[in-house]
Amino acid sequence: MTEFTVIGGGVIGMMVARELALQGTTVELLDQGQPGQEASWAGGGILSPLHPWRYPDALLALAKRSQLLFHKIASTLHTETGVDPEWHQCGLLITDNQETSRALDWGKRWQTELVPLSGEALIDCEPALNRSISEALFLPEIAQVRNPRLLQALQADLQRLDVKIYPNQAVNGFNIRQNRVSGLDTTDGPRKVSNVILCAGAWGGELLATTGLQLPLEPVRGQMIIIRTPPGTLTRVVLHNNRYLIPRRDGRVLVGSTIERCGFNKQTTAGAREELLKSAIALAPQLAEFPIEHHWAGLRPGSPNGVPYIGPHPEIHNFHAALGHFRNGLMLAPATAEMVAGMVTGGSSSVPATPYRLDRELPATAQHLS
Incomplete structure (x- = not known):
């Protein structure tokens, strides 16, 4: 059985799947439509938060790490796939x-x-x-990338790395026994899984709620x-x-x-x-x-204050999530993938994971940043 099942084929899901595959694990990726066709495709590709000084340190730490990683990732993808993500330090x-x-x-x-x-x-x-x-x-x-080409390169690289991609396979719920996910209810029928990583973007909050955990995502x-x-x-x-x-x-x-x-x-x-x-x-x-x-x-x-939720489910042992990246999903994807891969494989991350926990308390003044 495949070691990791990633739900969601946006830039977060594809970067997580790629990082795990590069570490030698077996990975499959499920998407309700075609991978890379939702918010990841629709954004602008600026590799910085807008007005970064307005954001909490937790988001800025992820951003700084991603900015250090992005040029090498884009260059490697171009070399390996022939698709140029057009990383460009334009200021x-x-x-x-x-x-x-x-x-x-x-x-x-x-x-x-x-x-x-x-x-x-x-x-x-x-x-x-x-x-x-x-x-x-x-x-x-500050640099930028061209979103559609980055996503095209990522999908080609996942295929090169033998990640199994299943488009048009929506997940409707989870089969949970003894605090573990044993399977998924999908539009293609039941599916057995070993470990689940939920990266379903704007749809992630509703799907997570079926496990009994509700986060302030919209x-x-x-x-x-x-x-x-x-x-x-x-x-x-x-x-x-x-x-x-x-x-x-x-x-x-x-x-x-x-x-x-x-x-x-x-x-x-x-x-x-x-x-x-x-x-x-x-x-x-x-x-x-x-x-x-x-x-x-x-x-x-x-998500409130723009800080994503990244980490293990507080009740389900083989369930992790990376959700709520708001306007900065593409920019935060490399550091998010590095963090998630470290969590699920027992490795480490350059950014401490505590501020992103799924069960964290929000500051009383937290507001949706525009």
Whole structure:
């Protein structure tokens, strides 16, 4: 029997499966649809939290570890599969500067370079920026990846590593005996398992609740558009409040993102499309000259304060979960996979696991970060 069954084929599930396979274990991955087609595909690919100084240390520790791992993972995937995830250290410009002092303090504490820019230096850094923006903070170390290509590379690498992938196989519940999962109830019928790792994104909270454990997780819709521009139109990721522009190598510019609590509704809206385009033109007026190529939505796995739940089930011995990564699933995936693999194989992790426990108490002031 396969040693580990990963439920959920987003970036978290695929990275966990890959890490376990690299350690020589046997792994299978189940997804309710096609792997890599939900929030992991729909996001922007910025390898940093937005306004990182607003986040708890627990999330920042995972982020720092993932940032150290990502370039090597992307390079290895490109070599092994021929698919380039397009890791690119383009830097991040933050143009809303009400928190400059707090941001600079965060940079010193986390050893992350922040450069205050204004005037000609700001124009030199990003010539496409609206001239009405007079000041910004530049984080030159921040990189991005192209989500769909990263997911394509991961799936190809899992196949290379003999991970068995079962698409269109939804899990409806767990057969639990003597505090162990013995099997799954799936749309393809009963399935025996040895160890379960739940990485089901926005659907993970409802599935976890069938085991008697309820966590404060909810789907949060995010809508984005992509504008087709010539290469080089925009060179930096630009962030203002919760709106951002992400330039791809081929010239496309992603514009995100909405934050909407509307259940499992993935429909796009004309209002969001208009709002996103307006915010894009306000940041880079030249974008008004180019067409919107695509408009889509995804469901993020929302959690209070953005800190994910990673660890063993408090009552079920062969059950682990990695859930609630909210807006940062792709960015946190390498460190999450490293942590989960260490837990289930008896290894170690570079980041202490205690702050992510499934049975942790939330601070009284915890709020959903937008």
